[in-house]
Structures are given as C-alpha cells and as structure tokens.
Amino acid sequence: MTDPNNTNSPLRPLRLAEQAPLTLSLVEQIAARLSERIVTGAYAPGQRIMEQAVADEFQVSRGPVREALRLLEKDGLVTILARRGALVTKLSIDEVREIFDIRAMLNGLRDRAIAEDPDRARHLPLLEKSVADLTRLARDAAQGDAYVEAVASLNRLLGQMLSNRRLKSILDSLALQTLRYSQLGLSTPARRRQSVQHWQKLLKAIREGDGVAAEQIARQRVNDSRDAAIARLREAEKKQETQQESLRRRAA
Amino acid sequence: MTDPNNTNSPLRPLRLAEQAPLTLSLVEQIAARLSERIVTGAYAPGQRIMEQAVADEFQVSRGPVREALRLLEKDGLVTILARRGALVTKLSIDEVREIFDIRAMLNGLRDRAIAEDPDRARHLPLLEKSVADLTRLARDAAQGDAYVEAVASLNRLLGQMLSNRRLKSILDSLALQTLRYSQLGLSTPARRRQSVQHWQKLLKAIREGDGVAAEQIARQRVNDSRDAAIARLREAEKKQETQQESLRRRAA
DNA sequence: GTCAAGAAGATTGTTGACAATCTGACAATA
DNA sequence: TATTGTCAGATTGTCAACAATCTTCTTGAC
Numbered sequence: 001m002t003d004p005n006n007t008n009s010p011l012r013p014l015r016l017a018e019q020a021p022l023t024l025s026l027v028e029q030i031a032a033r034l035s036e037r038i039v040t041g042a043y044a045p046g047q048r049i050m051e052q053a054v055a056d057e058f059q060v061s062r063g064p065v066r067e068a069l070r071l072l073e074k075d076g077l078v079t080i081l082a083r084r085g086a087l088v089t090k091l092s093i094d095e096v097r098e099i100f101d102i103r104a105m106l107n108g109l110r111d112r113a114i115a116e117d118p119d120r121a122r123h124l125p126l127l128e129k130s131v132a133d134l135t136r137l138a139r140d141a142a143q144g145d146a147y148v149e150a151v152a153s154l155n156r157l158l159g160q161m162l163s164n165r166r167l168k169s170i171l172d173s174l175a176l177q178t179l180r181y182s183q184l185g186l187s188t189p190a191r192r193r194q195s196v197q198h199w200q201k202l203l204k205a206i207r208e209g210d211g212v213a214a215e216q217i218a219r220q221r222v223n224d225s226r227d228a229a230i231a232r233l234r235e236a237e238k239k240q241e242t243q244q245e246s247l248r249r250r251a252a
Numbered sequence: 253m254t255d256p257n258n259t260n261s262p263l264r265p266l267r268l269a270e271q272a273p274l275t276l277s278l279v280e281q282i283a284a285r286l287s288e289r290i291v292t293g294a295y296a297p298g299q300r301i302m303e304q305a306v307a308d309e310f311q312v313s314r315g316p317v318r319e320a321l322r323l324l325e326k327d328g329l330v331t332i333l334a335r336r337g338a339l340v341t342k343l344s345i346d347e348v349r350e351i352f353d354i355r356a357m358l359n360g361l362r363d364r365a366i367a368e369d370p371d372r373a374r375h376l377p378l379l380e381k382s383v384a385d386l387t388r389l390a391r392d393a394a395q396g397d398a399y400v401e402a403v404a405s406l407n408r409l410l411g412q413m414l415s416n417r418r419l420k421s422i423l424d425s426l427a428l429q430t431l432r433y434s435q436l437g438l439s440t441p442a443r444r445r446q447s448v449q450h451w452q453k454l455l456k457a458i459r460e461g462d463g464v465a466a467e468q469i470a471r472q473r474v475n476d477s478r479d480a481a482i483a484r485l486r487e488a489e490k491k492q493e494t495q496q497e498s499l500r501r502r503a504a
Numbered sequence: 505g506t507c508a509a510g511a512a513g514a515t516t517g518t519t520g521a522c523a524a525t526c527t528g529a530c531a532a533t534a
Numbered sequence: 535t536a537t538t539g540t541c542a543g544a545t546t547g548t549c550a551a552c553a554a555t556c557t558t559c560t561t562g563a564c
Contacts, residue, residue: 025334026517050545061519063315066546067322074326076418082277083525083546098416101365105357113353164350166328170422278547302515313549314516335516335555 030058030068038077038088039179045090049078076177089177093233096181100226103174106167107222108215114161115206115214123161124207130154131196131203138196141189148183154199178229185228194224282310282320290329290340291431297342301330328429341429345485348433352478355426358419359474360467366413367458367466375413376459382406383448383455390448393441400435406451430481437480446476 024032034054037043049069051062058065069086072078078086091099114120134154137147155175159168175182186192198221205213276284286306289295301321303314310317321338324330330338343351366372386406389399407427411420427434438444450473457465 052545062546063518063520067319070319070322084527085546095418098418101361101416102358102419102422105361106354109353109357164353166347166350167354170354304515315548315550318516336557337516 026060027064027067027071030054030060030064031071033058034068034072035075035077035176038072039176041180043088045088047088049086049088051085075173091177091181093230093237096178096233097226097230099174099178100222100229103171103178104219104222104226106171106174107218110158110162110164110167110171111202111206111218112211112215113164113167114158115209116211117161117163120161120206120209123157126157127154127161127203127206130157131199134196134199138189138192144187144189144192147192147195148186151186151195151199181229181233182225184232185225187232191228195221198224278312279316279319279323282306282312282316283323285310286320286324287327287329287428290324291428293432295340297340299340301338301340303337327425343429343433345482345489348430348485349478349482351426351430352474352481355423355430356471356474356478358423358426359470362410362414362416362419362423363454363458363470364463364467365416365419366410367461368463369413369415372413372458372461375409378409379406379413379455379458382409383451386448386451390441390444396439396441396444399444399447400438403438403447403451433481433485434477436484437477439484443480447473450476 034043034049043049051065051069054065054068055062069078069080073080073086077089079089080086130150130153134147134150137143137150159171162168186195198217202214202217202221205211205217286295286301295301303317303321306317306320307314321330321332325332325338329341331341332338382402382405386399386402389395389402411423414420438447450469454466454469454473457463457469
C-alpha cells in the first residue's frame with residue numbers, strides 16, 4: 001500500500017524537556033503522529049494498532065507507545081480492549097449523531113459565554129476579520145478545502161476567547177472525534193453559503209452581547225452540520241453496501 | 253458499605269481476565285481504590301501521589317500504578333505534571349462553577365432525550381418509586397445522607413435510561429469531579445425540599461413527554477446546586493483564611 | 505542575613521525481558 | 535460435516551533496573 005507513513009523517521013532527535021514547556025514529551029510526540037494518521041484516514045476505522053509495531057517504527061520501547069495509545073483512547077480516537085489492544089475507533093451513524101448532539105449543547109454554552117463576556121471587545125477585530133475571510137471564501141466554489149480550514153481557524157479563535165478551560169478541552173476532544181465527518185457537511189457550495197450566514201449572525205450576536213441568540217445560533221449551526229454529515233454518511237454506507245453486494249455476486 | 257474491598261491489602265488475589273468481562277483489571281482495581289480515597293477526602297486536594305509508594309502498598313510494580321494514575325487524570329481526579337508526578341486535583345471556586353455550567357447543559361440534554369424517548373414508559377415505574385423515596389426522605393431532616401444517596405441512585409437510573417453512551421460517560425466523569433462539592437448543596441432541609449420539587453416536576457415532564465420542560469428543569473436544578481455549592485465553598489474559604497491568620501499571629 | 509552555586513537524594517521516564525492470555529489452525533471425535 | 539480439544543505463535547500485562555530530571559539541602563560569598 002505505498003504506505004508512505006508520511007514523514008517516517010525515528011523520533012529521537014527531539015529530546016524532551018529542555019526546560020521550555022513547548023517541547024512535547026516522547027509520549028505526546030507518538031500520540032500526535034498516531035492521531036494524525038487516524039484523523040487523515042491513513043489508519044482505517046477498525047484497524048488494529050499493535051504496540052510492538054509502532055515501537056519498532058519509532059524506535060522506542062513499548063512503554064511510551066502504550067501510554068500514547070491511552071491518550072488517544074481518552075480522545076476517543078482508539079478503543080482499547082483488554083488483552084486485545086487498540087483498535088481505531090469506528091463510529092456508527094448513531095454515535096456520530098450522539099457526538100454532534102453533545103457538541104450542539106456545548107457549543108451553545110461556549111458561544112453564549114463569549115457573547116456575555118464583558119471583556120469580549122478585545123477579540124472582536126480578529127473575529128471580524130475571520131468572518132470576513134470566511135465570507136470571501138464562501139463565494140468561490142473552488143475554495144472548499146480553504147473554507148473548511150477557515151472554519152477550523154475561527155473555531156480555534158473562539159476557543160481562545162473562552163475562559164472555561166474544561167469546556168474547551170471537552171469541545172476539542174469531541175471535535176477531533178468528528179473531524180473525519182464534520183467536513184462532509186461543508187462539501188457543497190450551497191452548504192457553505194448557509195454556514196457563512198450562521199457565522200455572520202453569531203458575530204452580530206457576540207458584538208451585541210446577546211448570549212441567548214448566540215447560544216441559539218450555535219445550536220442551530222451544529223445541528224445543521226450534524227444533519228449534513230449524517231446524510232453524507234448514509235450515502236456512503238449505501239454505496240458501500242452495493243459494492244459489497246456486487247463483490248458477493250462476482251464470487252458466486 | 254459492606255464493601256469489600258475497602259480494606260487495605262495486596263490486590264493480588266483477584267486475577268484478571270477469567271473471561272468474565274466483569275472482573276476488573278489490575279490497573280482498574282488500583283484506579284478504583286485511589287479514586288475512592290480522593291473522593292472521600294482521604295487524599296487531600298493538592299496532595300502528591302507517588303508511584304513507588306502506591307506500588308509498595310498494593311505490592312505491584314510501578315507500571316500498573318502509572319496507568320491507573322493516567323486513568324484518574326482522564327476523570328480529572330488527579331493532575332499529572334511532567335516530571336513531577338500526580339497531584340490530587342484541587343479545584344478553585346471558578347473551576348467548580350465551570351464544571352457545574354457544563355453539567356447543567358448536558359443534564360438538560362440528558363433529561364430532554366429521556367423525556368422524548370418513545371420507549372421511556374418501560375422505566376417509569378422505577379422512576380416513580382425513586383422520586384417517591386426522595387419525597388419521603390426530604391420530609392425527615394435527619395435523613396440528609398440518605399437523601400444524598402437517593403439522589404445519586406436516581407441519577408444512576410436516569411443514566412441507564414439514556415441511550416447516548418458518550419453523554420453518559422462525560423456526565424459520569426463530571427459528576428465524579430464535583431462529588432466532593434455537590435453534597436454541599438443538599439446540606440440543609442430547606443435545600444432538600446427545593447430539590448425534591450425539581451425532581452417531581454422532572455418526573456411529570458418525562459411522563460408527559462415534554463422534552464423542552466425536562467431540559468429547562470434540569471438546567472435549573474443543576475444551577476441551583478451550583479449556587480448552593482459555591483456559597484458553601486465561599487464560607488469554607490473564608491473560615492480557612494481566618495484560621496491561617498490566627499496561625500500566623502500565633503507564630504509571630 | 506540573603507542569595508547563588510553545587511552536590512546528594514528522590515522521583516519520574518524509559519527500557520528490555522518475562523509471564524499471562526488470546527487467536528487461529530489443525531487434528532480428533534461424534 | 536460439524537463440533538470439540540490441543541497446540542504454537544502472537545500480543546498484551548507486568549516487572550525490575552537504569553537513565554534523565556527535579557527538589558532539597560548544604561556550602562560559600564557578599
């Protein structure tokens with residue numbers, strides 16, 4: 001499989017803890033590499049990840065790999081079964097819906113908190129610029145990927161404006177888990193135009209300090225993403241079924 | 253009580269994985285024991301937990317202890333600092349408020365989902381009985397602890413009625429983190445009478461399938477708990493300050 | 505008396521080896 | 535043919551030792 005392994009090389013060069021708090025520990029480096037492979041699909045859902053294989057690849061012992069897998073489990077990216085090891089988490093459509101439902105509530109809480117923050121004016125210019133970027137990208141049908149990236153950037157910005165660290169941490173984790181699916185919801189120009197309207201309304205609510213409106217808009221936005229993502233997943237599932245059927249027919 | 257395993261002794265006897273999925277792995281046993289000590293206050297907030305000491309006590313090596321501490325970190329019970337080890341998490345009043353804010357939203361989602369579940373009638377009898385118990389206990393000022401336990405039991409029941417497993421898992425984790433503080437909110441008979449009214453209204457909303465009302469009630473209930481807990485924490489903080497002051501005066 | 509530098513001890517991070525368990529294949533039996 | 539038993543290989547669980555790092559105490563200079 002051409003397994004490119006991306007930039008595959010030992011992790012050793014980056015030694016940890018040279019006093020700067022920005023260096024990642026060995027465990028975190030391993031977790032980051034594995035995380036990327038899962039989110040990008042290089043590791044397929046359901047695939048087994050074996051400790052020794054990862055340890056050999058990165059030229060470390062199994063200990064840190066083991067801990068890294070536990071970190072990924074915390075973020076829901078892998079599922080660890082006793083005596084069976086780690087599997088890349090495979091979400092059913094119902095589970096995707098459940099995660100989006102939680103995100104809708106918590107994004108509502110986040111955006112309300114931001115809109116009601118007396119100190120929010122400090123971040124408003126950046127926010128205005130970010131939404132303007134989004135508006136520009138939404139007009140160009142060719143800029144699908146750039147739009148997705150801009151939405152992610154906007155969400156990071158909102159995360160920075162949020163004082164509730166625990167909420168931010170939960171939201172980050174849930175977003176990571178559905179990253180593979182969220183983008184499905186922004187795959188058509190029509191959806192992106194709808195999306196940008198939501199963001200414009202949210203910006204207005206924040207500017208005016210209208211927390212109730214901000215919460216309402218956030219919930220609606222996530223629910224729309226959810227419905228779009230689920231519709232796409234249903235299509236993909238149907239397609240896969242017919243493929244399997246044709247395979248079976250060929251085998252018979 | 254009655255429990256069991258509360259005694260302090262080596263964990264060895266219970267070997268793991270005798271095919272039954274109910275046996276706890278060594279790591280989970282250690283995590284459960286440590287978790288209990290933190291929640292009950294046997295380990296004080298801010299206290300350091302050292303791997304070797306725990307390993308010696310339970311007569312295992314540091315490996316499983318290390319993993320158990322990571323599990324507790326996932327639940328927010330300990331905070332792990334690089335090269336410094338694990339500390340029992342110490343929550344500021346603001347952090348307690350933040351957690352309660354998240355719980356309010358997610359309990360709202362939970363109770364709405366339950367009220368809108370077409371299959372909810374199956375659990376209604378148990379729920380009715382549980383609220384009736386609560387009503388009875390609320391009348392008796394001497395039954396404070398029993399009331400707290402009954403509320404916990406009712407919450408467990410609602411958790412079982414919930415199909416969204418991820419929501420349940422997040423709620424369980426948040427509840428565990430604030431367990432030391434939630435009880436503060438039910439410490440007076442007046443508060444318990446207010447609490448039982450909320451539960452009665454929630455029961456009615458679930459019976460009638462009124463999801464919006466259920467959500468509204470849940471949020472209000474958690475917000476009330478939050479305010480009561482915070483008021484108590486403020487008192488405790490003030491008391492501690494005066495104590496420290498008198499200590500300082502004595503030293504001088 | 506206060507502060508800085510350095511040494512000693514304590515603690516976490518990492519490793520490789522061994523033990524326990526699981527998986528899958530093959531053979532024996534009904 | 536289908537079911538059960540056994541075995542070998544693979545994989546995770548656990549351990550003890552070593553390395554890297556942090557903390558604390560001592561020492562010395564100002």
